[in-house]
Amino acid sequence: MPADDLPIVLDRRGHEPLAVQVADALRNAAGSGALRVGDRLSSTRALAVRLGVSRTVTAAAYDQLLAEGWLAGKRGSGTFITAAPPIHRVRAHTSAVDEAGVGYRYAEQTRPAAGGGTAVRASSPVAASPESGLVDLTAGRPCLDVLDRAAWRRAWRAAADRPPARVVDYAGHPEFRRAVIDHLLRHRGLAARPDQLLATSGTTAGLDEVAATLPPGARVALEEPGYQRAAVTLEARGVRVVPAEVDSDGLRVDRLPSGLSAVYCTPAHQFPLGSRLSAGRRVALVERARAEGFLVLEDDYDGELRYDVAPLPLLAALDPDVVAYLGTSSKLLTPALGVGWLVAPPVLHARLLAARQRAAIRPSPAGQLVFTALAEYGDLARHLRRLRAELTERRQRVVEAITGTGAPVLGDAAGGHLRIGLPSARAEQAVIDGAALAGVLVPGLSEYHWGPARVFGVSVGYAGPTRGELDPAVAVVAEMVRRAWAQG
Amino acid sequence: MPADDLPIVLDRRGHEPLAVQVADALRNAAGSGALRVGDRLSSTRALAVRLGVSRTVTAAAYDQLLAEGWLAGKRGSGTFITAAPPIHRVRAHTSAVDEAGVGYRYAEQTRPAAGGGTAVRASSPVAASPESGLVDLTAGRPCLDVLDRAAWRRAWRAAADRPPARVVDYAGHPEFRRAVIDHLLRHRGLAARPDQLLATSGTTAGLDEVAATLPPGARVALEEPGYQRAAVTLEARGVRVVPAEVDSDGLRVDRLPSGLSAVYCTPAHQFPLGSRLSAGRRVALVERARAEGFLVLEDDYDGELRYDVAPLPLLAALDPDVVAYLGTSSKLLTPALGVGWLVAPPVLHARLLAARQRAAIRPSPAGQLVFTALAEYGDLARHLRRLRAELTERRQRVVEAITGTGAPVLGDAAGGHLRIGLPSARAEQAVIDGAALAGVLVPGLSEYHWGPARVFGVSVGYAGPTRGELDPAVAVVAEMVRRAWAQG
Numbered sequence: 014m015p016a017d018d019l020p021i022v023l024d025r026r027g028h029e030p031l032a033v034q035v036a037d038a039l040r041n042a043a044g045s046g047a048l049r050v051g052d053r054l055s056s057t058r059a060l061a062v063r064l065g066v067s068r069t070v071t072a073a074a075y076d077q078l079l080a081e082g083w084l085a086g087k088r089g090s091g092t093f094i095t096a097a098p099p100i101h102r103v104r105a106h107t108s109a110v111d112e113a114g115v116g117y118r119y120a121e122q123t124r125p126a127a128g129g130g131t132a133v134r135a136s137s138p139v140a141a142s143p144e145s146g147l148v149d150l151t152a153g154r155p156c157l158d159v160l161d162r163a164a165w166r167r168a169w170r171a172a173a174d175r176p177p178a179r180v181v182d183y184a185g186h187p188e189f190r191r192a193v194i195d196h197l198l199r200h201r202g203l204a205a206r207p208d209q210l211l212a213t214s215g216t217t218a219g220l221d222e223v224a225a226t227l228p229p230g231a232r233v234a235l236e237e238p239g240y241q242r243a244a245v246t247l248e249a250r251g252v253r254v255v256p257a258e259v260d261s262d263g264l265r266v267d268r269l270p271s272g273l274s275a276v277y278c279t280p281a282h283q284f285p286l287g288s289r290l291s292a293g294r295r296v297a298l299v300e301r302a303r304a305e306g307f308l309v310l311e312d313d314y315d316g317e318l319r320y321d322v323a324p325l326p327l328l329a330a331l332d333p334d335v336v337a338y339l340g341t342s343s344k345l346l347t348p349a350l351g352v353g354w355l356v357a358p359p360v361l362h363a364r365l366l367a368a369r370q371r372a373a374i375r376p377s378p379a380g381q382l383v384f385t386a387l388a389e390y391g392d393l394a395r396h397l398r399r400l401r402a403e404l405t406e407r408r409q410r411v412v413e414a415i416t417g418t419g420a421p422v423l424g425d426a427a428g429g430h431l432r433i434g435l436p437s438a439r440a441e442q443a444v445i446d447g448a449a450l451a452g453v454l455v456p457g458l459s460e461y462h463w464g465p466a467r468v469f470g471v472s473v474g475y476a477g478p479t480r481g482e483l484d485p486a487v488a489v490v491a492e493m494v495r496r497a498w499a500q501g
Numbered sequence: 502m503p504a505d506d507l508p509i510v511l512d513r514r515g516h517e518p519l520a521v522q523v524a525d526a527l528r529n530a531a532g533s534g535a536l537r538v539g540d541r542l543s544s545t546r547a548l549a550v551r552l553g554v555s556r557t558v559t560a561a562a563y564d565q566l567l568a569e570g571w572l573a574g575k576r577g578s579g580t581f582i583t584a585a586p587p588i589h590r591v592r593a594h595t596s597a598v599d600e601a602g603v604g605y606r607y608a609e610q611t612r613p614a615a616g617g618g619t620a621v622r623a624s625s626p627v628a629a630s631p632e633s634g635l636v637d638l639t640a641g642r643p644c645l646d647v648l649d650r651a652a653w654r655r656a657w658r659a660a661a662d663r664p665p666a667r668v669v670d671y672a673g674h675p676e677f678r679r680a681v682i683d684h685l686l687r688h689r690g691l692a693a694r695p696d697q698l699l700a701t702s703g704t705t706a707g708l709d710e711v712a713a714t715l716p717p718g719a720r721v722a723l724e725e726p727g728y729q730r731a732a733v734t735l736e737a738r739g740v741r742v743v744p745a746e747v748d749s750d751g752l753r754v755d756r757l758p759s760g761l762s763a764v765y766c767t768p769a770h771q772f773p774l775g776s777r778l779s780a781g782r783r784v785a786l787v788e789r790a791r792a793e794g795f796l797v798l799e800d801d802y803d804g805e806l807r808y809d810v811a812p813l814p815l816l817a818a819l820d821p822d823v824v825a826y827l828g829t830s831s832k833l834l835t836p837a838l839g840v841g842w843l844v845a846p847p848v849l850h851a852r853l854l855a856a857r858q859r860a861a862i863r864p865s866p867a868g869q870l871v872f873t874a875l876a877e878y879g880d881l882a883r884h885l886r887r888l889r890a891e892l893t894e895r896r897q898r899v900v901e902a903i904t905g906t907g908a909p910v911l912g913d914a915a916g917g918h919l920r921i922g923l924p925s926a927r928a929e930q931a932v933i934d935g936a937a938l939a940g941v942l943v944p945g946l947s948e949y950h951w952g953p954a955r956v957f958g959v960s961v962g963y964a965g966p967t968r969g970e971l972d973p974a975v976a977v978v979a980e981m982v983r984r985a986w987a988q989g
Contacts, residue, residue, distance in 0.1 A: 076855040157667055169661030173654040177835040179645055179965065214702070214865045221862060225737060242861040249713060249860060251739075347665040351865025367564040372737060373705045373730040377839025380867035477667065 019047060021064060031066050032073035039078060043094050054084070054092045091446075148486040150455045152285060152430035153314070154477025155347045159399040164392035171390075172382035181378055183369040185212020185354075189381035192388035193340075193354045200317045200397065203330050203338065209362055211355045214376040215348070216312050216339040217246055219355040220277070223310060223337055224250035226364050231274035233310075236264055238461035238468055240284045240312065243277050256463050259283060263290030266297045275308040280328055281316035285461045285472045287424020287432050292325050299332040308361070309336045315344040315428040317397060320405045322425045334358050342384055344429065344476075345397065350380035404429055407475040407483060414484075414491045419498035429476030432458070433494055435469045440497035444471050447493035453486045507535060509552060519554050520561035527566060531582050542572070542580045636974040638943045640773060640918035641802070642965025643835045647887040652880035659878075660870035669866055671857040673700020673842075677869035680876035681828075681842045688805045688885065691818050691826065697850055699843045699857075702864040703836070704800050704827040705734055707843040708765070711798060711825055712738035714852050719762035721798075724752055726949035726956055728772045728800065731765050744951050747771060751778030754785045763796040768816055769804035773949045773960045775912020775920050780813050787820040796849070797824045803832045803916040805885060808893045810913045822846050830872055832917060832964075833885065838868035892917055895963040895971060902972075902979045907986035917964030920946070921982055923957045928985035932959050935981040941974045 021038040023031055042048040055063070057071040064071070075092055078084040086092035184190065190207040197203040213219035220243055227233070229251045235244050237256035244254045257276065258265040264278050276298065280290035290298070302309045311328045329338035333356075341353035357365060369375050387393045408426060415422050421434040435441045441457040448455045448471075455473060459466040471490065478486060509526040511519055530536040543551070545559040552559070563580055566572040574580035672678065678695040685691040701707035708731055715721070717739045723732050725744035732742045745764065746753040752766050764786065768778035778786070790797045799816045817826035821844070829841035841864075845853060857863050875881045899919060903910050909922040923929045929945040936943045936959075943961060947954040959978065966974060 076859060077851055079855065079858075154667060155665075157665055160665060162664075165665065166658070166661040169657050170654070173657030173661075176650075177643075177645055177648060177653065178837040179642060179835070181836040181839070214862070217861045221860065242859065246860040246862065249856070347667070348669040348866075349666040350867050351669070351863070352867075363565060367567060368737070370567075371564060371730065372709065372734040374702070374709060374734065375839070377702045377865035377868045378836075379838050379840075379871060380865045383867060 023064060023066070031070045032077065035060075035064070035066070035071060035074035036077045039074065048094050050094050052094045054086075054094070056091075147449075147452050147454045148478050148482045150453060150472075150474050150478065150486060150490065152428075152456070152472050152474035153344060154429070154474055155344060156400055156403060156429065156476040157347060158480055159396065159403045160347065161392065161396065161399075164387065164390070164396070167390065168383045168386035168392065171386035172379070175382060178378070181375060183375045184208075184366055185210070185376065186378055186381045186385065188389075189352075189378075189385045190354075192385045196388060196393065197340070197354075197356070199394075201313065201327055201340075202324065203327050203356070205329075205333070205338075205356045209333075209356050209359070211357065211362065211365055212376050212378070212381055213339075213341075213353040213355050214351050215343055215353040216314055216341045217242055218376065219337075219339045219353055220310060220312070221246050221250065222355070222365050222368070223275075223308075223357075223361070224252055225368065226361065227252055227274050232270075232272060233275045233277060234269055234273050235277045235463070236279065236283060237463055238285055238458055238466070239277075239463070240279065241461055241463065243312070244463055247277070254463065259286060259288075261286075261288050263288050263294060264298065266294045266301060269301065271305065273305070273307045275310055276302070277310040277312065279312045279314065281313050281319075281324070282425065282428045284312075284314065285430070285432065285456075285458060286468065287428070287430065289322065289325060289425055289427075295325060295328055295331060299328055299335055302335040303332060307335075311336050311338045313338060313340050316340070317345055318401060318404060318428045320401065320408065320426040322427060329356055337361060342380075345400065346384070346387070346393075350384055351377060352380040352384050404476055410484065411473055411475050411487050414487045415494065418491050418495035420494045423470070430472050430474040433471050433473060433490070435471065435494070435497055438466055438469055440500070441466075441469045441471060443500075444490065444493040444497050447496070448490050451489045451493075453489045455490050511552060511554070519558045520565065523548075523552070523554070523559060523562035524565040527562065527572075536582050538582050540582045542582070544579075635937075635940050635942045636966050636970045638941060638960075638962050638966065638974060638978070640916075640944070640960050640962035641832060642917070642962055643832060644888060644891060644917065644964040645835060646968055647884065647891045648835065649880065649884065649887075652875065652878070652884070655878065656871045656874035656880065659874035660867070663870060666866070669863060671863045672696075672854055673698070673864065674866055674869045674873065676877075677840075677866075677873045678842075680873045684876060684881065685828070685842075685844070687882075689801065689815055689828075690812070691815050691844070693817075693821070693844050697821075697844050697847070699845065699850065699853060700864050700866070700869055701827075701829075701841040701843050702839050703831055703841040704802055704829045705730055706864065707825075707827045707841055708798060708800070709734050709738065710843070710853050710856070711763075711796070711845075711849070712740055713856065714849065715740055715762050720758075720760060721763045721765060722757055722761050723765045723951070724767065724771060725951055726773055726946055726954070727765075727951070728767065729949055729951065731800070732951055735765070742951065747774060747776075749774075749776050751776050751782060752786065754782045754789060757789065759793065761793070761795045763798055764790070765798040765800065767800045767802065769801050769807075769812070770913065770916045772800075772802065773918070773920065773944075773946060774956065775915070775918065777810065777813060777913055777915075783813060783816055783819060787816055787823055790823040791820060795823075799824050799826045801826060801828050804828070805833055806889060806892060806916045808889065808896065808914040810915060817844055825849060830868075833888065834872070834875070834881075838872055839865060840868040840872050892964055898972065899961055899963050899975050902975045903982065906979050906983035908982045911958070918960050918962040921959050921961060921978070923959065923982070923985055925957055926954055928988070929954075929957045929959060931988075932978065932981040932985050935984070936978050939977045939981075941977045943978050 019042055023034050057068050057075055061068040061071045075084060084092050084094060189212055190210045193210055194205055194207050197205060224247050230253060232253045232255050233247050234255045234257040236259045247254050255270060258268045263280060263283050269276060280295060298309060309328050329336040338356040342350050408431060411431060412422050415433055423432040423434055435444060438459060441459060445455060445457050455471045458468050458470045473490060475483060507530055509523065511522050545556050545563055549556040549559040563572060572580050572582060677700055678698045681698060682693055682695050685693060712735050718741060720741045720743050721735050722743045722745040724747045735742050743758060746756045751768060751771050757764060768783060786797060797816050817824040826844040830838050896914060896919060900910050903921055911920040911922055923932060926947060929947060933943060933945045943959045946956050946958045946960065961978060963971060
């Protein structure tokens, strides 16, 4: 039975939250065979409309089943039943989820079911190549091919040689903060002091801390399309997220509504569109921030990586009093260090630090020491040079593969992803599904919209795959893009 | 001018939050000389009463000034002006704060002021020994004297030899989770599966994640006296904290109110009183949790450390369906790893993991690898044996030093702290002030009360100081305690 027709009866005055009821109904349907492995579920939006509940309810139900391991998928490529739960027994299959990531886990879990004769629909992402593994072209993966393992080991040894700290610094290791300040000055043109910087576990963790200082019900504008995990993080802190229009020059500053507490943006390399915020809009944004008293959250997740476009001054350099700057080592090196940073205006810095001290919560310091050693030995700078050369070449190969398909390649020569334009939502879904069938995971832009998608296409992350994986995977995407444009 | 008489005029219909106005008034008073370095401020409670505002307002103002570095102190020992800010200019002196911790920072910042002739009151904690540095007897510090540096370096090298992860596991490294599961089985008698466990940055960070899943306005009971940072963490998530009575058998389960969402407690070693939750109450607590549908948050911060008292079954072992178990490596090894763990019932585990995945926030993984290597090589077990022997002996030395002062030594032979009973709040303050004058930081039990203190005494952490520091510091405390009991 397709999920669209599944009868779900909700008890609106019952004790159980609606999301739990929806999750239970879906789980039971899978357990009883009404839904089968490989069945694709309706979108959270469509199901919400059909059941007459808010999309929050259906999204929470899907999240629950995703976490339990009965579902797999991403917003762009649909959500599928991956395993049939024994009825009336909930058990979290989370270790499989975590170790392998969404794509691989899907392949893992459908394989035995398919072998046992259970129906797997043709649109199931990996049915055609269950043994090959998926190549993941999601943006934001690190490029491990150029990481010098000898330098990596040297840095860990240096970290090991330091006497273990008796008391841990809530702002982050002093040496780490100095190393980051130096990095920001050299690679991002930002002059800041170590006492303005806080170590974080990453950009989103830093955003979460800032969100906790905003008043309840604060309105924060976020680029649309944009980084949806930032929206989730803000909403979890009681913030109202307001979509902010983006064009090829980045955030439309003139269209921002009034009454904002903050604006979250990715000026160096708009995520996911790949454009820069123009110089004029940079000035306009910080001027509005100062005039209207809002905070600018500058997410500079891969700002160190630019190939043939000139960097523009950071917002934090234009007006450090109104900008909280967020950076990370996870795109430059690897998320395995779990290390990022936040440069904040004095009053915000003091509030964030006081909150950490009051609650005794701080980012784990171990990775900070490794990053510090990499920076101090010059290995970080050498790595950045190698990484820029590698990604420049990879980007060129992707551009060449797409040229001739009729599709525009969009986004600056920067970072680790580019965007391929597509004519419609249907074309986008066709590319995603076709690529998935051939074992390539490529996210659609609909995934990065909060509301209905306005921009269509796919985002191709070229940093994450190994050298051997990239070309065949991109060839698959190019072929699907060619077909999509041919069909119009 | 004593802070008690300082005129503070608040603009209750003004744009600025009241806390900001209070902080500004105090900062300006210090800048203008109305308050001088060394002046002791009223308690947040007293100031709140005088100004007719809530204590939240005054506490936030003090926190702000503490973070900015103009104030120093702890609730038990009072809050002091440490430096005179230039008027109309706020600058955060946070690096000094972070590197040294509160006690040392105080010494740092008063020294030049004292040298310059600024009045420093006699009750200022370190005026008598500004050059000696403070010995910190706060509970919860790690015992680095017994950490085998060769094993430490070996573990970091092993971590360095692993290929850096391309994708980071939101639940924590699989090997880390297996190592912790093994540790919990061997040392805490808890049989759990790796897929029930989440890596955290520490117990409070784990508590914060659980708090985020509670409904807004949820009521959570917390031991009184208890771990105030847990209360701060819960309140920051919109939780209403309800004090829960404690006696020499731990939490008074029979006195818990109804309508709770959760109960936070430290059953293995009540913090700060040092008692165990009795076996009967353990059963009663999980039975009430099951009957009334609340969650038990079992903070097992130092449960591995017991010397001559038998461990009782963990609440999480009695009924894993209603207990979230929180543990950490920071008391066993060092907070420098930034590694803890959380074992949760399936539905809560799935929710926590889904929240991490949605927001792309996870604990930094670097320290997990080091912990894993220490565990796998057997170094963690060897370290625990050495640590138990060392702390048994240290505890004995403290007990001997206090014997004869007339004061009762309270708390089980466990963990890294014990409690010295005192007859009154006045006696407690006298011991704290006297010890501080002699360069010893010892926290009073008033610091661990949410409301007015019900239990008087000081808590002596014997793990943190070096071997050479401990005996003289304890001799100071013993002398102060003797005087306090002599004066009655």
